[in-house]
Amino acid sequence: MKRPGRYPSRVISFISLFIVMSQGMTAGASPEPHMASLNADLAGLAGPGGLPEKSDPWTLLEWSVEGQQLVVRNDSRYVVRLYRQVNVIAANTNLMLPNTYILPGQMHRLELPRGSDLGSEPSVRIYPASACGSAVKPYDVVLKRR
Incomplete structure (x- = not known):
């Protein structure tokens, strides 16, 4: 039985996060949203079925x-x-x-x-x-x- 908060260490996938920023609607401001991106590497651990957990x-x-x-x-x-x-x-x-x-x-x-x-x-x-x-x-x- 897996304990809560434990993740198998098998495969790392990377996720890029994108943030859409919209400019406030002030006089003379463009009404279109402005796009900016923020990239971050987030470790997502997953693994193939049947691979036993190994602590070391x-x-x-x-x-x-x-x-x-x-x-x-x-x-x-x-x-x-x-x-x-x-x-x-x-x-x-x-x-x-x-x-x-x-x-x-x-x-x-x-x-x-x-x-x-x-x-x-x-x-x-x-x-x-x-x-x-x-x-x-x-x-x-x-x-x-x-």
Whole structure:
């Protein structure tokens, strides 16, 4: 049974909001409404039927180093929500993901600073979020070398 206020973390759709503004009817004012638009990204989480709820989908992400790039792949069917900052632990540097989510099938490549020493067991620390957007404990991942 689903608890009220819980949403499955599966698919994000974006909605653009449009606002119609009409000018007041004052002397000399045009009687036609004026159109203005306001765009906002609103996360709407929905998912395919039969996909079980997973409380820690960030554990399914695949992290690796390819040349001078940090690569993250989401080969799962889950939307992974997380803070944009990624800490490269041995190099003592921070990289930024383009969004606060990684969609199923999505891959991101982040350029490592020149001369970054990742050590013998390179790892990153990510800051995941639950399906409803609440912060959870940081998660450390050992990187695969490719």
